[in-house]
Amino acid sequence: MSGRDGSVDGVFGDGSGEVSGGDEEFEVRLSTTFGRAAEGLGVAAAARLVDGGLEAGRRRRRRRRTVMLVGALTLAVAVGASALTLPSGLPGRASGALEAASSGAPAPLERGVTILLIGLEATTDAQNRPAPAELRRGELHAGAADVDVADTLVLVHIPAGGGTARQLSIPRDVLVDAPGGGAKVAIRQVYAQAEAAETTRSQGQGVSGAELRWRGREAGRAALIRSVQELAGVPVDHFAEVTMTGFYRAAQAVGTVPVCLNHAVDDELSGASLPAGRSELGPAQALAFVRQRHGVGDGSDLQRTRRAQAFLAGVLQKLRAGGVMADAGKLRALYDALKEDLVVDKGWNPVDFVRQVPAFAQGRAATSELPVQSEGAVLTAEPGKAKEILAGEGTSAAPAVNEVPCVD
C-alpha cells in the first residue's frame, strides 16, 4: 500500500475520463520510468533474434506445405476409392520413374510398404499451362521458383497388418550426390537438375511441348527417388507427386469443409471471422482458417499443425458423409483436378492404394523429421537414422483423428 490511500481509491471507478492531478502525475512518471528502464539490446543479441526469426519463418512455411501435401493425398484416396465406379482407375497420371530408379535399390524393410510423397512447387502444370493467378499471387505460392523444386519430401512407412504408419520428413537442404556426378547438391535441386539435363537431351531429338515437359519430369522423379533411397537406406515401393496447384484445385472441387472451434475468432490480420462451435468453411475461409497465426493457441508450430489436422479431418468427414462421393458432378471435378496435378507410379494398383493410404491420411501416423548434422549451412544426414525411424524403433504414435475435433 502506498502512503496516498485516498488517491488510490480515487483511481477505481475511473472511466469517465476524469483524472485527478495525482493520477496524471503518476501516469507521466510511469511513462518516464518505462523509458529509463528499457534495456538496450546488444548487436550480438539482435543478430540472434533476427536469425532465430528467419529460421522460425522458414520452418513455418515448410510445415504448412507438408500439411497440404498430405491433404492432397487424402483427396486422392477418396477419389481412388470411388474410382471403382469410374473407368479410368487411379486418379492422376501413371509414371514409370520408379522402375527407372529401381536398379540397385537397398534391401526392403522387414514387412510393409514405403511410400515417397513429393510436393512439387512448379510454375506450370502437367499440361504446360501456368499456375492459376490466385495461386501465384497468394500465399500458397509465396516462394514460387523458376524451376521445379521438390519442396516437400515425406517418406511414409506403413507396416503390414495396419499398425502405426510412420512419417519422416526429409529436410530439403540436406546434401546428396548430384544426379550427374560431381559436387554434392541439396536434395531439392536433384529433381530440377535431372529434369534440365533430360529436357536438353530430348529437345535434341525433336521432342517439344507437353511431351518434353513430361519426359523431363520423369527423369527428375527417377533421380529424386534414387537420391532418397540412397539417403534413407530404404527402398521406395510407391510414390506420389502432387503440385501445389493440384491441392488448390482439389480444395476448390470439394466445396465447403466442416470445422469446429472452441472459441469464436475474429482476426483481421488473416481475415478469419468464425463463430465458436461447428461451421462450414468455403474456400476463402478455409485458407484463412489454416493460415491464422495470431491468437491461435500459444502461437507455436504445434498449434498451427493442429489447425491443419482439424481441417484435414473436416475434409475426410465431408468425403465420408457422402456429399462429394454421391455427387457425380463434384466427383468428376475432383477427379479432373487431380488428373492434371497428381502423378503416381504405375505399379500402384487402386485396391492397394485405397488400403494403404488411409492409415496415415487419417492422422494415425507418427511424424518426425530426419535428424541431420549441420556444419554452418551444410546439412548432412546421419547414416542409418532414417531406416531406424521408419522401422519404428523407439518412436511413439501420434493420436488418431477420427472426426471433426474442436480446436482453439
Next chain:
Amino acid sequence: MGTARQRAASEEEFVAFATARSGQLYRSAYFLTGGDAHLAEDLVQDTLGQMYTQWHRLQRPSWAGRIDNPAGYARTVLVRAYLSHHRRRSSAERPSQVLPEVPAPEQDAALRLALVGALAQLPPRDRAVVVLRYWEDRSVEETAAIVKDSSAAVRTRCSRALARLRSLLGADLAELVAR
C-alpha cells in the same frame, strides 16, 4: 511472385526490417513478460518468424490484405502471441519475484528491477494494456484493437492496473525517478 532475384531482394528487406525492429520488439516483450528475458526472446523470434511468412503481403494491392505498417503489424503480432502464450500456460504460471540476470550495472538497473517486479504482479492482460499505453504510447482505441477488447474495458483495466502499480511502487518510483 517472381524470380529468385526478387525473392532474395525481398528477403534482404525483411532482414533489414527485422534488424531495425528487433530492439524495440525485445524491449516491449521484456516488459510484457514481466522481465522474463528468455520468453521475451522466444516471443520476438516467433513474431519475426510470422512476419517472414507474411512479408510478401507488403507487395499486395490494398484490397487483397496489404500490410501497410509492418512495424505496427509486428507489434500486434507480438502482443497477441504473448497473450495466447499466457492463456495456454496459465496453469504453469509462477508469479515470480526471481528476476533473470540484468547485465548492465547502471544506475537505472534498480529502476528496471522495481518496474518489471511490479509488472510481474499484474495479470497478463492488464500488463499488456499498461505496456501498450505507457511504453508504446498507444491510444486507448489502438490498445483496444490490439488486445481485441472494447475501449471501455481497456479504460477500466488500465485504471485498475495503475492503482495496483501505484500501490506496489508508488513511493519507490518517486524516489528512483528523482535520483
